[in-house]
Structures are given as structure tokens and as C-alpha cells.
Amino acid sequence: MPDPSESKRNDHDVSEERALRDRAQYWVARLVAKDISESEIVELETWLASNPRHKHAFARERALWQDLSAVAEAFAQPASKPVPLSGARRFFPRRRIMQAAPVALAASFAAVFFMPSILIGLRADYQAPVGAVRSVALPDGTTVSLDSGSAISMAFDGDRRVVHLLAGRAWFDVRHESRPFLVEAAGGQTRDIGTAFEVRRESHIVEVGVTHGAVRIHAPNDTDSPILRAGDRASYDAKGFVRLSSQPAAYVAAWRKGELLFDKVPIETALAEIARYRHAPVWTFGDFGKAPPVSGLFLSARPDEALETIVRMRGLRMTTLPGGIRIIQPNRGI
Template identity: 40%
Template sequence: MTPSAHTDPTDPPYPGSDDPAGQARAWVARLASGEIDEAELAAFEIWRRPPAHRQAFARQRELWHALGSMRDAFESAPASPTAAPRPAFAARPRRARRRLAAWGLASAACLAAVVAAAPTLALSLRADYRTGIAAARYTLADGSRLALDADSAVAVDFDGRERRIELLRGNAWFQVAHGDARPFRVDALGGSVRDIGTAFEVSRRATGVYTAVSEGLVEVDSGGAAPVSVAAGQTASYAEGRAPTAPQATATADIAGWRQGELAFDAVRADEALHRIARYRSAPVWTLGSFERAPRISASLRADRSDEAIAAVAQRANLRVQRLPGGALLVRPPRD
């Protein structure tokens, strides 16, 4: 069976590996190939659900990241094989050295091209949970509940001292399990949101990180100023390296409304509304031009009817929509 035909989520994408570590290496290589399709990506997400598989993938992912510096070492090595010291291999058995070198050379050779040409696949290598064009719900190892919006991703790092999550893309909602003394925090764009007994949403957007609290209290720290406490029914935001905004009131019913398929917009720019709706389409939505002068959008729209939602935004803001081959949309601001 060819790699592109692989659909069985219990097997690695290539034959010959029947242990989690071998399967994880195969998945890393497959993700890095730039040829994985949506069916295989869905199979990968299913394969990674068992804790043993997640741990194996995390270990192979760390090795993959280390190959970036290994690649530089290979490329800068002198022509004579005896002139270049190899301390990274010195303490390893010969068989392990051959296996690591063979896999490392092949992987390192395509690392830079993959990251540059396929950011979505690079994100898959970092994320522990990632969604496609639909939201999803998960239960974390500590019992906390995680809801991920469409086209969103997080990396999870729980250890003996803290429960840390990095929001890599999109929107996430957390209901934190209590009875665990370890702090729970969500990192994004150099800042963090620390739980103080709560349920809250964190959104990573082009303009910064937004937090909205539906229960309890959080502490928002941008890393550039004093932290800000945000209570239930409030929202705050920060741009990278800048102080958080003062908390503002928000309707708790609108917080993470995407969990119920609702997209609520309150005087947001038309292009931002379009980008949020585009998460729920398999074909992309591109915006061209400045939307600064376009009417802002205040509406509640259905995520499962994304084309209708885009049409509603376009009508309210007088936007020009051009349908392209494959279902892609090109949207321009109103003519002056």
C-alpha cells in the first residue's frame, strides 16, 4: 500500500514498525514529507490519542527539532571525515549510531524546506491537539476539559510542578479540574493566562491574545508589565510584549460561543470576521486590500453555514466576493 492510501489509524504510515516509537518516527517522517492528506491527518490524530502514543510522538518530535542543529553540523562539516569531531555520537553503540545517523540525515535534509513550505504540517509536529474545519472537545490528563475551535492547536506540557499549555493557533476554552495543587497556565505570544479557579477562553489572533472568563478568575500576564486580574463576565487582551488592557465587561453567553456553533461578532473589522469564519471552510478565504474603512460587523452567525455567514458579512460591509476554482474566495473591501 502506498503512503497516500494509508487510512488505518492503528498502524504507522509505513510498514515495518510495530512499536509506538517506530510508529511515531514514521508519523514524523510522513508529516514532514509535505504529501500527507486530510484522511491521513485524521488517522494521525486518532493514532495519537493513547497516552503511550502521545509520549512516543513527543520524544520523536523533540529529536526532530534537534535535527535542525544537526543538519547545520552536517552541512558545515569539512570534506575529510576524519577532520570533524562527532561528540554527539561518541557515547552511542555503533548500531544505534548507524540508525540515528541514517534517519537523522534523511530527516534533516528536508527539515528547512518542510517548515518553509508547509507551516500547517510544521504546526502538526508541535501540537498535541489540533483541529481541522470543526471544533472538538478533549479531556486532559488531570481531568480538565479542553474545547478547541476549528483550525486551532495546543501543545500540552504537564509535569510535577505545573500544568502548562501553549496555544499555538486559534481559540481554546478550558474548564480547569481542581484538587490538583499544580498551577494551570496557558501561554501565547510571550504572555500567559493563569487559572485561579475558573473556566475561560483564550484566543490567539493577528492583533494579539484575548482572554474571556466565564467562571472564576484568571491572571493575565503579557510578560511586559504588571499582571491583570480578569473575573467572570470580563475580557482582556494583550499584544506581544505590551501591557494587558484593562478588563471590560462581556456577555458570558458569548464566551466561546463556537462550542455551540455560534460565532458572535461585536463591532469587529470585516476582514477579521471573515478570517474567523474561514476556519470552518475546507477551501481558503483570502482578503485583499485595506478593510479599515469598511463597516464593522456586529452579528451572530452559524459556523456550520460558513458560506451563508460570509455572504452576510459581505452584504453588511458592502464587500466584493469573487469565487475561485476549488471553492476558494477572494474578498475585497468596498470601492471608494
């Protein structure tokens, strides 16, 4: 006859494993959510560090979610043309359809907007919630500040320390040791030389600014390895390296202090910068080329106030859709 105590132990093991899996799935879901809070991130890190089984379960569940990349590719494909339905009956009144259109449009925009951040969240070791700046200490003692919605992953070994900037921007205050410290983004590399520095990633373009010390830039498809010092700025993409105008070192990564500093910045650039701190996207349509640039200091904690100020200053038009999506257009006279 089977041992009742053995059966109870098996049931307990199965129940415990199911609970562990459910908890790991919960944390994966929260990690990729746009509204995860700083306290939740700390709670997750505490849970992971409390038991090796937690780490294994979390890694397993996160790996399963990697299959979402196939979904993201579907969003990148051009939509197929609808097949006309000859003589099809209209089942819904036109007025009803027009009333529902903004909601459907907002839902479509939201799906496209959130999908990339979900995939990035699955790859990230550290991530900042939207609307907040997060400071983390890496295993080597280096301090990293992550701007709103930014994410990094790490690959530290016995020979070197590599941080991958997956999205957004990060400021590094590097602790120096024999292993080199490298930040990789969009196929290029920034190497620390006694430094505190910022790396920004916007799609395929990367910008680097130095607070103090120096860094060496290795741009993709570029044989030069220029050095940047305090106040220096540069950008790179697949075409190579470009030096930008210098600025006071105190201006580098001003977002760490909750400040958005604009000095004769094109309107669309300023709006995109402010949009980083909103949970819902900001969409711009039309030609803003004739509109004067934006200068001033805004607070990242009040992005809607900043948008409204720029719209009012430059005589723009702003429409709010369900879900908080904002559409901004130039007035016809601009």
C-alpha cells in the same frame, strides 16, 4: 552454519520494525494534514496508548519532521528579483500563460497558507481539525475545547501544569489541585484561579476572556499582574496588557456552540473569523475602512454561506480561485 531460525527471526524483526516506522510516518502525515477527522484523531490516540513502542516510533518520526522549520524560514524570506533574460524566446503563448496564472497563484497561496499549520501540528499534543470543535480531557481531569485549527502542547510535572497554546483558541474548564494551572501564549501567561476561561492567540496578540471564576494575567514586559473575573476580557502583546470591554459570560467562547457572534465588528475582522472554518484561505485586498461594521449571528458549520451573506450585505466583490481560495475586495464606491 548459521541457524535458519535465527535468520527468520531477524527478518521478522526487521519487517516488524519497518511496518512500525511506516505506520508512525503515516500518522505524522495525517496529524499535520488539514483534513484529519475527529475519528482519525481518536484512532491515533488509541494506537499510541496500545503499546509503548508506538509512542517511541511516533516521537522519533515526528522529531524528524521538525526539520521542516528550515523550509518555513524560506517562505519568510523576500523573493529575489528575477534576472532579466535579454533576447529570450517566449516558449508559451501569452494566452496560455494568462490561463495558467490563477492556478499558479492559488498554488503559491496554498503553500504559504498550509506550511505554518504543518509545523504547528508537529509540535502539538492535541489539535482540532479545520471546521470542527474538539473537546479533550487532559491527564489531570481538566476539560479543554479547541476551536477549528487550534493546537496545544502540554508540560505537566510534579510542580505545575503548563499548557502552551500554539495556535487558535482554547477554552479551559480547570480541575483544581495543588499544582498551579498555567496557559502560556506569545510570551505571556494566564494563571487559573478557580476558573473556566478562554485564551485566543492571533499571531503576536493574545486575548483572554473569563466564563466564571478568575484568572491572573502575566503579560510580557509588564510588571502588573491584573486579575480578570467572569465577563472580563483583556489582551496582551509584547507591549503589555490592555483591558477590553466586558461582555456577558455566556458570550465567551461562543464558538463552542457553533456560533459566530458579531457586534459591530470591522468587516475584515469578521471575514478572518469566518475563514478559520474553511480549508482554503480567504484573502482581502483594498480599504474596507468606509464600510459599515458587521453585526449578527452566523453558523461556523456554514462558513461559505456566512461569507456570501456579508458580501451581499455590504456590496463587496468576491472572486473564487482554484482550490476554493476566496478573494474579497470592497467595491470602488465604498
